[in-house]
Amino acid sequence: MSLLGQDDEAHGIRIRLDEVLEARGMSLAELARRVDVTVANLSVLKNGRARAVRFSTLSAICRELGCQPGDLLAFDERW
Amino acid sequence: MALEILLYFGVVFTVIFGLLRTLLGTMGLGSMLPGWAWSVSERLFGSYFLGESPRVSATLRNHIDVHTTPELYVYGAELVPSGRGEFSGPYEAHVNVYSPDFAQRFGLLGGQLLAVLLTLVVLLLLVKIVRSLRSEIGPFSLINAQRLRLISWLVGIGGTLSTLLVTWGQWLVLNDAAIAPFVRNDIDINGVPLLVGVGVYVFAEVFRRGAAMHADLERVI
Numbered sequence: 001m002s003l004l005g006q007d008d009e010a011h012g013i014r015i016r017l018d019e020v021l022e023a024r025g026m027s028l029a030e031l032a033r034r035v036d037v038t039v040a041n042l043s044v045l046k047n048g049r050a051r052a053v054r055f056s057t058l059s060a061i062c063r064e065l066g067c068q069p070g071d072l073l074a075f076d077e078r079w
Numbered sequence: 080m081a082l083e084i085l086l087y088f089g090v091v092f093t094v095i096f097g098l099l100r101t102l103l104g105t106m107g108l109g110s111m112l113p114g115w116a117w118s119v120s121e122r123l124f125g126s127y128f129l130g131e132s133p134r135v136s137a138t139l140r141n142h143i144d145v146h147t148t149p150e151l152y153v154y155g156a157e158l159v160p161s162g163r164g165e166f167s168g169p170y171e172a173h174v175n176v177y178s179p180d181f182a183q184r185f186g187l188l189g190g191q192l193l194a195v196l197l198t199l200v201v202l203l204l205l206v207k208i209v210r211s212l213r214s215e216i217g218p219f220s221l222i223n224a225q226r227l228r229l230i231s232w233l234v235g236i237g238g239t240l241s242t243l244l245v246t247w248g249q250w251l252v253l254n255d256a257a258i259a260p261f262v263r264n265d266i267d268i269n270g271v272p273l274l275v276g277v278g279v280y281v282f283a284e285v286f287r288r289g290a291a292m293h294a295d296l297e298r299v300i
Contacts (some may be wrong), residue, residue: 037300045300052299 012079017046018073020065037058080213086206090199098208105132107188132175133187135252135261138169145170166197174262176252186248197233204230217295219286227283235276242269 021028028046032039037057044050058069065072103109109117138144145168176183204226211218246268253264 010265044298050300052296054299057300 006056011077012076014074014076015045015048015050015072016074017042017061020067020071021046024065026065031061034064086202086209089095090202090206093195093198094203095145097107097198098192099241101188101195102158107192133179133183133252135174135176135187135249137172137174137258138265139172140263141169144262169263172262174252174258175198179248179252183248183251186244186246186251188248190208190241190244190246190248193237193244197237197241201230212233217293221287221290221294222251224283224287224290225284229277231278231280231283233276234279235273238272238276239270242272 021031028042029039032042035042035057037060041050045053058072061072062069082176102109103112107129176187179187208218208223208226211220211223246266250266253259
């Protein structure tokens with residue numbers, strides 16, 4: 001539920017941040033420090049509760065994890 | 080936090096010197112208080128707390144002569160010394176109403192009581208808005224926009240109704256057969272509450288737009 005009390009729009013995008021973090025051996029807190037985003041916000045992203053991601057944030061995450069956006073984002077074909 | 084405390088002081092002040100004073104004063108239920116209660120209140124708060132009898136400001140009619148000792152310096156009586164002022168009519172007076180009838184009491188007391196109740200509600204709404212400053216969401220929320228809109232209605236419509244009631248009560252007093260020959264009964268309606276209400280409504284709309292924009296950015300990483 002957003003601040004306006006409306007349900008968020010459903011979407012089929014899945015976030016695989018926790019898988020990439022585990023593969024790189026990096027903690028969420030360490031990544032948050034490197035990309036200058038709060039742990040709380042990164043946790044929101046990791047748990048799939050984010051409404052949108054800025055390109056600047058996505059670029060910073062890919063830079064620190066040495067991956068492509070496609071490694072972090074996946075589309076669920078069942079959606 | 081300091082702002083919240085200040086608002087709570089305002090609430091307490093309004094309850095004591097607004098609500099209780101109006102209700103228990105001479106215009107309200109004061110005449111029904113037993114003598115001992117009146118004495119206790121007077122000792123604790125002084126006669127100010129209980130309020131004087133209702134007073135209505137009035138402008139004396141032009142033909143009313145005012146004589147004072149010493150005589151007022153009036154234009155036309157003597158040459159006007161340079162650099163000094165002068166007294167000119169029509170003169171103003173206060174009409175003390177010792178025994179208002181029901182309609183006069185309803186207008187004067189009702190209008191004042193309504194104004195005090197509106198002040199209390201507005202202060203409590205402001206406390207809730209100020210409290211939201213310390214919340215995680217912050218002040219820019221739909222609920223605060225709704226509170227501001229409610230304040231605008233209370234001030235604009237409620238405040239105007241209050242001034243109309245008081246003006247009606249004052250008109251009734253000045254229209255009394257014993258008083259009317261001496262005073263002008265000009266009706267002067269205060270438009271300030273309506274203007275302030277409109278201003279707060281505009282502010283509420285801006286706040287609502289801000290809340291919507293804030294919601295758009297919520298959980299945008």
